[in-house]
Amino acid sequence: MNRIRTAPPRYWLVALTLVFFLGFPTVISSFLASEWTQALILAIAIMGLNILVGYSGQLSLGHGAFMALGAYVSAILAHRYKMDYLVTVPIAAVFTGGVGFLFGIPALRLSPLYLALATFALAVVTPSLIKRPAGLTGGVQGILVLQPDPPDFAREAFAFVTGTAMTSDQWIYYITLLLAVVLFWLAWNLVRHRPGRAMRAIRDGEVAAAASGVNVAGYKTLAFGISAFYGGTAGSLFALSTGFISPDTFPVSLSIQLLVGAVVGGLASIPGPLLGAIFAFFLPIGSNQWVPSQTWLPDQITSTVKNAGPAVSYGVVLILIMMFAPNGIVGLLRSGYVILNRRLRGASDPKTGQMPPDPQTV
Amino acid sequence: MALLEVRELSVRFGGVVALDRVSFDVDAGQVVALIGPNGAGKTTLFNVITRVYRPSGGTVLVSGRSVQTIRSHHVIRHGLARTFQNVALFRSMTVLDNVLVGDHTQTRSGWLQASVPLPGAVAAESASRKRALEMIDFVGLGAHAERPVATLPFGFQKRVELARALVSKPRLLLLDEPAGGISHEEVDAMARLLRRVHTDLDVTMLLVEHHMAFVMGICDRVVVLDFGKKIAEGSPAEVQRNPAVIEAYLGAA
Numbered sequence: 001m002n003r004i005r006t007a008p009p010r011y012w013l014v015a016l017t018l019v020f021f022l023g024f025p026t027v028i029s030s031f032l033a034s035e036w037t038q039a040l041i042l043a044i045a046i047m048g049l050n051i052l053v054g055y056s057g058q059l060s061l062g063h064g065a066f067m068a069l070g071a072y073v074s075a076i077l078a079h080r081y082k083m084d085y086l087v088t089v090p091i092a093a094v095f096t097g098g099v100g101f102l103f104g105i106p107a108l109r110l111s112p113l114y115l116a117l118a119t120f121a122l123a124v125v126t127p128s129l130i131k132r133p134a135g136l137t138g139g140v141q142g143i144l145v146l147q148p149d150p151p152d153f154a155r156e157a158f159a160f161v162t163g164t165a166m167t168s169d170q171w172i173y174y175i176t177l178l179l180a181v182v183l184f185w186l187a188w189n190l191v192r193h194r195p196g197r198a199m200r201a202i203r204d205g206e207v208a209a210a211a212s213g214v215n216v217a218g219y220k221t222l223a224f225g226i227s228a229f230y231g232g233t234a235g236s237l238f239a240l241s242t243g244f245i246s247p248d249t250f251p252v253s254l255s256i257q258l259l260v261g262a263v264v265g266g267l268a269s270i271p272g273p274l275l276g277a278i279f280a281f282f283l284p285i286g287s288n289q290w291v292p293s294q295t296w297l298p299d300q301i302t303s304t305v306k307n308a309g310p311a312v313s314y315g316v317v318l319i320l321i322m323m324f325a326p327n328g329i330v331g332l333l334r335s336g337y338v339i340l341n342r343r344l345r346g347a348s349d350p351k352t353g354q355m356p357p358d359p360q361t362v
Numbered sequence: 363m364a365l366l367e368v369r370e371l372s373v374r375f376g377g378v379v380a381l382d383r384v385s386f387d388v389d390a391g392q393v394v395a396l397i398g399p400n401g402a403g404k405t406t407l408f409n410v411i412t413r414v415y416r417p418s419g420g421t422v423l424v425s426g427r428s429v430q431t432i433r434s435h436h437v438i439r440h441g442l443a444r445t446f447q448n449v450a451l452f453r454s455m456t457v458l459d460n461v462l463v464g465d466h467t468q469t470r471s472g473w474l475q476a477s478v479p480l481p482g483a484v485a486a487e488s489a490s491r492k493r494a495l496e497m498i499d500f501v502g503l504g505a506h507a508e509r510p511v512a513t514l515p516f517g518f519q520k521r522v523e524l525a526r527a528l529v530s531k532p533r534l535l536l537l538d539e540p541a542g543g544i545s546h547e548e549v550d551a552m553a554r555l556l557r558r559v560h561t562d563l564d565v566t567m568l569l570v571e572h573h574m575a576f577v578m579g580i581c582d583r584v585v586v587l588d589f590g591k592k593i594a595e596g597s598p599a600e601v602q603r604n605p606a607v608i609e610a611y612l613g614a615a
């Protein structure tokens with residue numbers, strides 16, 4: 001009991017979040033559940049990007065390409081080779097991770113600006129790259145993905161709780177949730193242990209990291225590999241949840257959406273990608289509905305938002321975040337918590353701690 | 363065989379000759395100072411030893427092995443740790459995490475073991491933590507282990523850097539101006555701390571310093587550089603009497 005009471009607040013938050021995501025589909029429609037599935041998929045991809053950008057300090061503007069790769073590997077294996085879709089997910093993840101690792105090797109030679117340009121170029125050419133081998137990828141026609149029926153145990157459990165039958169969308173939601181939880185847990189372990197510290201050290205200073213024995217090139221390519229592994233998993237699940245993929249499923253704006261989510265949620269944090277994904281997924285949907293309905297807004301703004309779609313709202317929010325919350329939503333919440341905690345308990349400010357004693361006296 | 367042998371070492375940056383056929387040894391157990399006016403090439407020498415720069419000529423041998431054959435991130439595995447003139451800490455991280463990075467080579471757990479995390483990785487992590495906290499205590503920052511380094515005053519940051527270097531259990535420690543930019547009292551405390559590093563931890567040191575009193579207090583031998591050339595070498599007292607050294611310092615002043 002005492003242990004529960006003294007558990008750090010983040011354990012409470014993790015438990016609450018889990019309960020929320022487990023229970024949510026039982027009170028919302030099947031359609032809404034599939035929207036939340038996509039938000040969770042985005043969260044997985046953004047976590048991958050976060051490991052690359054937030055922890056290892058390498059910018060990627062083209063992470064949608066890794067999602068595309070994962071999606072097509074799964075879809076092709078399931079469609080042409082009749083493999084069970086759930087078996088294809090880890091295959092797609094590992095394959096994409098391997099490709100990401102290889103991509104990370106030439107990336108070592110690029111300055112940050114050129115790396116940004118190279119990854120952006122990758123995102124731009126992805127749709128046409130997919131169209132080319134039409135025999136394999138179905139070209140512009142795309143590939144249909146059969147959505148699996150929920151197995152009996154899931155069907156019965158769901159019926160027991162809600163009294164209604166579980167749909168495929170709801171089943172896919174739970175598969176995605178399980179993978180998201182596992183992948184977030186793995187990432188959390190990674191970043192708070194030796195490899196994660198090595199990546200952050202590289203981000204903060206390569207010379208000092210190497211002088212401490214960190215293999216800079218090795219960890220940078222590793223970060224690319226892990227990051228692509230997450231992207232591939234997300235892509236594979238994305239194909240499953242939409243039931244159809246085509247070159248247009250992976251436009252440049254997907255890569256931008258991932259980066260916006262990573263920055264808005266808070267780089268180099270574990271809850272950041274989840275918050276960022278929810279935000280990046282629902283903001284364009286929300287603003288596209290909300291803005292046109294506001295009669296007080298000038299027509300110009302309304303029509304711009306309608307025509308340019310998510311780009312405008314992303315731009316506005318990015319600027320606001322960079323101005324007022326450089327550490328994203330997570331940074332904002334953390335400083336809010338610190339202030340609240342100090343008010344409530346009179347806890348000491350870490351910045352005005354005791355000076356250390358003279359080393360001689362220690 | 364000396365622990366560190368610098369042989370006819372030259373470094374050129376375009377037209378600038380930063381080091382010009384410099385030779386000297388550091389024997390195990392010694393504390394050697396490297397002094398010289400600004401721009402004499404002291405930091406450049408450190409950067410060659412730790413494989414940041416490539417020499418234009420000559421060699422550096424560590425326990426008889428050429429550093430040129432060692433990859434930059436393996437230098438520390440050969441017992442060479444360093445600090446930086448302007449402090450190169452990992453600024454977004456806490457004191458403890460900085461020192462834990464210094465412990466990187468003492469454990470092996472890779473990304474798979476850490477992610478799952480396997481029992482071996484967990485045990486290695488807690489052993490690592492213990493070593494890091496001990497070293498943080500040793501430099502007198504025990505109360506500040508969880509603070510972000512960026513919030514610490516400069517003098518403390520220098521001690522964090524020292525702890526980060528020491529936790530790797532080096533045989534030779536390269537210190538670039540350990541007393542640079544800190545207050546008088548802190549200079550004395552740093553001198554006492556370094557003496558303990560030498561006696562208690564048994565670490566050989568090569569240190570760059572301007573502070574003559576500091577150098578006299580802790581060093582066995584002094585090597586003097588001026589415009590990339592070695593102009594004197596000897597005991598602190600000998601070097602202080604050397605006319606060429608006096609000339610170089612007065613000329614620079």
Ligand SMILES: Nc1ncnc2c1ncn2[C@@H]1O[C@H](COP(=O)(O)OP(=O)(O)O)[C@@H](O)[C@H]1O
Pocket residue numbers: 375378379380398399400401402403404405406407
């Ligand atoms: N990376 C570099 N590129 C060009 N010149 C450099 C570089 N590093 C050092 N130098 C030059 O080499 C000389 C020696 O510098 P340095 O080793 O930093 O001197 P010290 O540490 O003794 O003050 C200076 O003239 C400096 O300008």
Ligand SMILES: [Mg+2]
Pocket residue numbers: 404405406447
């Ligand atoms: Mg210098």
